Amino acid sequence: MALRFEVLGRFNRARAAQLTLPHFVCQTPLFMPVGTQGTIKGLTNDQLEEIGCQIILGNTYHLALRPTSELLDELGGLHSFMKWPRALLTDSGGFQMVSLLHLADITEKGVTFQSPIDGKPMLLTPEESIQIQNRVGADIIMALDDVVKTTITGPRIEEAMYRTLRWIDRCVAAHKRPNEQNLFGIVQGGLDPVLRDICVRGLVERNLPGYAIGGLSGGEDKDSFWRVVAQCTAALPEDKPRYVMGVGYPLDIVVCSALGADMYDCVYPTRTARFGTALVPEGVLKLKHQAMADDTRPIDPSCSCMVCKNFSRAYIHCLVTKDAMGSQLLSYHNLYYMMKLSRDLHSSIVHEKFPEFVCKFLQKMFPKGDVPEWVCNAMEVAGIDISSCCYPISSSYDLNSYEQVRQD
Numbered sequence: 398m399a400l401r402f403e404v405l406g407r408f409n410r411a412r413a414a415q416l417t418l419p420h421f422v423c424q425t426p427l428f429m430p431v432g433t434q435g436t437i438k439g440l441t442n443d444q445l446e447e448i449g450c451q452i453i454l455g456n457t458y459h460l461a462l463r464p465t466s467e468l469l470d471e472l473g474g475l476h477s478f479m480k481w482p483r484a485l486l487t488d489s490g491g492f493q494m495v496s497l498l499h500l501a502d503i504t505e506k507g508v509t510f511q512s513p514i515d516g517k518p519m520l521l522t523p524e525e526s527i528q529i530q531n532r533v534g535a536d537i538i539m540a541l542d543d544v545v546k547t548t549i550t551g552p553r554i555e556e557a558m559y560r561t562l563r564w565i566d567r568c569v570a571a572h573k574r575p576n577e578q579n580l581f582g583i584v585q586g587g588l589d590p591v592l593r594d595i596c597v598r599g600l601v602e603r604n605l606p607g608y609a610i611g612g613l614s615g616g617e618d619k620d621s622f623w624r625v626v627a628q629c630t631a632a633l634p635e636d637k638p639r640y641v642m643g644v645g646y647p648l649d650i651v652v653c654s655a656l657g658a659d660m661y662d663c664v665y666p667t668r669t670a671r672f673g674t675a676l677v678p679e680g681v682l683k684l685k686h687q688a689m690a691d692d693t694r695p696i697d698p699s700c701s702c703m704v705c706k707n708f709s710r711a712y713i714h715c716l717v718t719k720d721a722m723g724s725q726l727l728s729y730h731n732l733y734y735m736m737k738l739s740r741d742l743h744s745s746i747v748h749e750k751f752p753e754f755v756c757k758f759l760q761k762m763f764p765k766g767d768v769p770e771w772v773c774n775a776m777e778v779a780g781i782d783i784s785s786c787c788y789p790i791s792s793s794y795d796l797n798s799y800e801q802v803r804q805d
């Protein structure tokens with residue numbers, strides 16, 4: 398194990414922790430931007446440090462194709478290749494293959510796919526995924542899992558969950574650098590609480606350095622989403638980090654943190670920036686909108702980032718459709734927003750002001766008090782009273798129903 402996880406403060410299920418990784422001492426909850434090929438589009442490493450990025454996520458699939466893991470290994474790993482002094486996390490590569498390549502197929506051996514370079518059939522096994530990630534050298538590496546969409550039902554979900562458990566042992570056995578890199582297991586099981594429970598127990602038995610909750614953010618409804626997160630966080634060990642994969646909407650991060658999750662990653666903040674959208678406390682601001690053309694205010698008057706200190710909405714409106722600088726400035730602001738959200742979550746928990754923070758966050762996003770019912774339900778399970786900032790919950794939802802499986 399190459400990490401230390403110390404909880405510094407709690408509010409019910411929510412926790413603020415210090416996560417010490419080989420390359421950086423991180424504060425959780427934290428958001429990790431996705432740097433597909435060793436770069437966050439349009440931002441320099443200095444800017445990423447200035448914004449407060451603690452961990453960057455690299456896509457193993459893209460890195461393995463270019464520059465290749467062998468070259469990265471030769472050059473001293475991804476840290477030295479991209480001159481990033483802080484922490485890195487790599488995914489297993491499986492998700493990218495399944496989502497990007499039409500002909501990807503999963504068998505017991507691994508993920509088979511057609512090479513995008515020469516069209517030849519290729520196979521990514523759990524052993525190979527770990528070998529590649531060992532060469533890339535990130536602080537946190539992810540087990541190869543059998544990914545299925547949460548919207549799929551039936552025996553395929555069960556097959557994928559059991560296969561994920563079989564593959565974790567192959568990943569652990571293949572891992573050659575356990576003292577320098579932390580292998581996280583991924584909880585699968587779709588929206589089925591029984592399968593999720595079996596998977597959590599199986600992974601916890603393996604005593605891994607950290608655990609991810611996978612297979613979400615795939616189009617499932619929000620109530621199913623938070624219930625899976627709540628079930629998994631309740632069953633995962635207190636002294637290990639919990640990472641919800643693919644989550645990047647600010648509201649989802651606040652809800653998951655209230656339920657006891659610590660880490661998040663998503664392309665959303667940078668992708669939406671490229672489409673001209675800024676994240677603001679009220680929700681989003683579309684800079685392409687004609688109303689921005691003569692708006693002299695900054696994107697977010699309450700934001701103290703470099704972009705908001707220097708530029709008007711009108712200026713960014715001008716750039717956003719014509720010049721790469723527009724999406725760079727928006728990416729900068731959006732990542733700054735995510736990092737500030739991470740810091741605010743951390744410090745409000747440490748300073749015992751978490752419920753107040755949640756209420757203020759919801760009041761800004763839902764000034765009329767129309768907080769979605771799923772948020773109200775999740776907050777009730779998290780033990781956070783938001784009645785001062787939203788309408789009372791109308792449904793008679795049974796708080797304990799989602800945890801019954803665990804108690805059997």
Ligand SMILES: [Zn+2]
Pocket residue numbers: 696697700701702703704705706730733
């Ligand atoms: Zn800003």
